Every structure is written in structure tokens, then in C-alpha cells.
Amino acid sequence: MARRLNGEGTIRQRKDGLYEVRITSKPDPATGKKQRISRYAKTREQALKIRSELQLQYSGDAAAPTSLTLGEWLPHWLELYARPSVRHSTYVSYEGYVRKHLVPALGAVPLDKLVPADLQRFYLRKLQEDRLAPKTISNLHACLHRALQQAVKEQMIPSNPCDAVDLPRKEAAEISVLTREQQVKLMQESCRHRYGVFIRLALSTGMRIGEIVGLRWDDIDFTNRILFVRSTLNRLPTVDGESKTQLFVGSPKTKNGRRSIPLFDAIISDLADWRKTQEADAQLAQSAYENTGYVVTNEFGKPIEPRTFRDHYIRILKAAGLPHFTFHALRHTFATRAIEQGMDVKALSKILGHANVGFTLDTYAHLLDDHKRESMMLMQELYPQPATQKPEGKLIYLPFTARNIAKE
Known part of the structure; x- marks a missing residue:
């Protein structure tokens, strides 16, 4: 059954397997009438993207903070905010993090219910069970932090839970050099x-x-x-x-x-x-x-x-x-x-x-x-060297001044 998002339309799967996206536009300033728009997609992921695009084009209503789960917000953020503002290779990475890791594990969590402990456990599982490298987890975290920071800007959540997370320590990469x-x-x-x-x-x-x-x-x-x-x-x-x-x-x-x-x-x-x-x-x-x-x-x-x-x-x-x-x-x-x-x-x-x-x-x-x-070895000629010996055989070191050390 389709879930209606406040001002963002619905997505429903038809009997033929296609996903139908429906959205109602804001009232036309001239006529005061609203328009119902429908689009179709083969997968739910494509439907989510289409809904985001339609919302941007036709709807002036903002989603209520409690109406969105992380799994609904992230595809919307990817298309509306990430795609126009980051390099294509970065967008490809972000899309992969969202589709492969974030949505399957945390997609059902409402935005305003997501807490740092959820993320800390998520990263720990990725490190220990999925064997992701600390660098990969750091990149994944950067993607999520950026998405949630946009939600903060839109006052959908009061603060970014990513700020309170401790990431796994990254090991320094070994550098391979030819002799x-x-x-x-x-x-x-x-x-x-x-x-x-x-x-x-x-x-x-x-x-x-x-x-x-x-x-x-x-x-x-x-x-x-x-x-x-x-x-x-x-x-x-x-x-x-x-x-x-x-x-x-x-x-x-x-x-x-x-x-x-x-x-x-x-x-x-x-x-x-x-x-x-x-x-x-x-x-x-x-x-x-x-x-x-x-x-x-x-x-x-x-x-x-x-x-x-x-x-x-x-x-x-x-x-x-x-x-x-x-x-x-x-x-x-x-x-x-x-x-x-x-x-x-x-x-x-x-x-x-x-x-x-x-x-x-x-x-x-x-x-x-x-x-x-x-380079420091080039400086040693400026340093005072052992110079003379006392009659009893003990060394006397020349000081930085012009006079010698007085006898004990």
C-alpha cells in the first residue's frame, strides 16, 4: 500500500509490476486549480527519483519532518542536492553508499528518530562483519553527514547525529616506491x-x-x-x-x-x-x-x-x-x-x-x-668540535664564547 508523504505524492505498484508515481501540483496562480501528475517506473528506486523530480517541478509544499524515513530522504537528497553540486564520480560513490549500505540497514528509521548510537552500531557492523575498510566507512559517513546536514538546514531535524559519532581509526596507507x-x-x-x-x-x-x-x-x-x-x-x-x-x-x-x-x-x-x-x-x-x-x-x-x-x-x-x-x-x-x-x-x-x-x-x-x-649533517661544521686535552687526559670542549673553560 502506498504511503502518502505530506505534499510529496504517492508511489504504488500496479498489477503489471510497474510503479506509478502520483503528485498533486500547487494551485495555479491564475486559476487556483491543482493538477494531478502521474509517471511510471520499472523499479521503486526509479520511482523515488521521479517523485523527487516531480516535487521539485510541481509541488511547493515542504515535507513534514516526521513524515520521512532515512530511506525516503536519501534518494530525494541525492537527486535534488547532491547531483547538481558534486562531481559525477562523487555522485556515483554517494549513490552506491545509499543503495548498498545506508538504505538496506537504516532506511526504515524516521529522520527524527535517528540517533548517534544507531550510526555507531551501523559502522561497527560494517567494520567487523562486512569487513569494510576504515577509509570506506569514513567516505560513507561523509555522504550521510552531508545528507543529514541538509535536513538540518531545512529544519527537518534539530541537529546532525553524525556529529556525535566516533569513526574507526584509519591506518596510514603504505606507499610503494620503485628503487x-x-x-x-x-x-x-x-x-x-x-x-x-x-x-x-x-x-x-x-x-x-x-x-x-x-x-x-x-x-x-x-x-x-x-x-x-x-x-x-x-x-x-x-x-x-x-x-x-x-x-x-x-x-x-x-x-x-x-x-x-x-x-x-x-x-x-x-x-x-x-x-x-x-x-x-x-x-x-x-x-x-x-x-x-x-x-x-x-x-x-x-x-x-x-x-x-x-x-x-x-x-x-x-x-x-x-x-x-x-x-x-x-x-x-x-x-x-x-x-x-x-x-x-x-x-x-x-x-x-x-x-x-x-x-x-x-x-x-x-x-x-x-x-x-x-641536511642537518651540513650544519655540523658550524658546531664546536672537541679541541684539546688536559694534561691528565680529560677532554676540554671549546665553548661558544672566545674563552676556554676554567680549570676545576
Whole structure:
């Protein structure tokens, strides 16, 4: 039986299996009459989305605080607030958290009855029984906090229960880095492969895989030797609950991710040679070639998606006789070599696209400790050294003043 939400219409399942969404519009200012609108959906999830859209379009009535459960509020929040305001990849993550975790476990709880203890037990179950990583639970919590904060703004609930929850402690992620010898092997082997130039590009710039495959020729200034990171190419799951994915062109996840990276001559030369490879591909493919403007392309000019590019990388890695390293390890390797070579940490942070220098310092603290130790050794020549000995054989240390220590 359909449950009527105050001012938000109803959802009912028909005998043929379809879900019917009904909503009554607010009175027309000219005639004073209301209009009844009906829409149909194959699943209840789709019906909830349609109801949210219809409410936004036709209804001026706000839902009463006690009329909504968490399972009814979250899909409404996703469509009305999250989708227009967050990156597509973030929306996909939010939709998955809502559909797979939040609604099945807490969907029946009324918004105004949800308390911190409910969430604390929920997160504990996810950690211990479902074996979710603390990082995943933290992301799930961020999604729920954002949804409930909107409910607070609309005075549906007095406060956000997420504020009183203690999250599981996140373990520091281990950073995998190639040694200098391994890096040399990989770079040498990369010269024998079609897409090897982009392995060298990653090791020389710290770019992420999505940033590399999303690179376009317009993003490279050959005259001034600068590369601009402006977009990413990723394969993301769809939001219909099915195991389908789609390629999506987006922007870097933070404003700092949109950055410029100076290139040295060897990289410029590599990229110029690759452009000639693309020109040769176009001549061979003739009309079958598609000039998409992407830098990383197959023999027909079409962009390479991250999964396919990762497969090429793994083959190069194996051909070099190296153990498995994730592609992200190349980014860490670049940062490690930069620190070892004495690059300024602030400059490194900008090149990597980190939100702030503090994040760079935290991520590579162990490397910076070694670098600090080496730097401190340069100061030791300024420190007073053991100089003379007393006749009885005891050491006398020169003080910071010009006079010697008086005899005892």
C-alpha cells in the first residue's frame, strides 16, 4: 500500500509490476486549480527519483519532518542536492553508499528518530562483519553527514547525529616506491613499447592514470614546455544499480588538481615523437581514423581508457622483470626522487596537485625525515668540535664564547 508523504505524492505498484508515481501540483496562480501528475517506473528506486523530480517541478509544499524515513530522504537528497553540486564520480560513490549500505540497514528509521548510537552500531557492523575498510566507512559517513546536514538546514531535524559519532581509526596507507635501479629498468623497457612514453611521463611528472589518458594536445604548450592538467578520463559505474560502467570525462577532484607542470627537454622530445606515431596511425587507418584530440590513443585515434592502459603498463612491468607495482606507485616514485634530488616541498606539492603542503609533508614524512637528517649533517661544521686535552687526559670542549673553560 502506498504511503502518502505530506505534499510529496504517492508511489504504488500496479498489477503489471510497474510503479506509478502520483503528485498533486500547487494551485495555479491564475486559476487556483491543482493538477494531478502521474509517471511510471520499472523499479521503486526509479520511482523515488521521479517523485523527487516531480516535487521539485510541481509541488511547493515542504515535507513534514516526521513524515520521512532515512530511506525516503536519501534518494530525494541525492537527486535534488547532491547531483547538481558534486562531481559525477562523487555522485556515483554517494549513490552506491545509499543503495548498498545506508538504505538496506537504516532506511526504515524516521529522520527524527535517528540517533548517534544507531550510526555507531551501523559502522561497527560494517567494520567487523562486512569487513569494510576504515577509509570506506569514513567516505560513507561523509555522504550521510552531508545528507543529514541538509535536513538540518531545512529544519527537518534539530541537529546532525553524525556529529556525535566516533569513526574507526584509519591506518596510514603504505606507499610503494620503485628503487632507482627498478626505475631505470622500467624506463629502459618502456622504450620498446608503443605506450611506453606515458610510463616515462608518469615517472617524470607524478600524473595519475586518469589524468594521463584524459590528456589532450591542447593541454601541452610545446613552446613554453608546460603541460596543463585540466581533465580526467575514468570508467565509472552507472547509477542504476546494475553492474554496468561508462567512460566519463571529468575535471580533477580538487581545484588544486587543475595545475601546470613544467616539462624538461627529454619529455618534450618523447611527446613530439609520439605525435609522429599518431600521424603514422592516421595514414594507415585512412578514413577509419578519428581525430579526437586526445594524446593517448589507439591505432584509430580513439582514447584509451584507464583499464586498458593499465593492462599495457602491467605487460611492460613484467617485461622489465619487475614485481607488481600499482600505476599509482609511479606517482609516489616521482615524489620520492624529487625529494631525494632536493626539490622544494612547496613546489612538489603544486606539481602533484595536493590541496596543501601539509598533505605532502604527511604523505612523504618518512622521506623528508631522511632528507632532514642529511641536511642537518651540513650544519655540523658550524658546531664546536672537541679541541684539546688536559694534561691528565680529560677532554676540554671549546665553548661558544672566545674563552676556554676554567680549570676545576
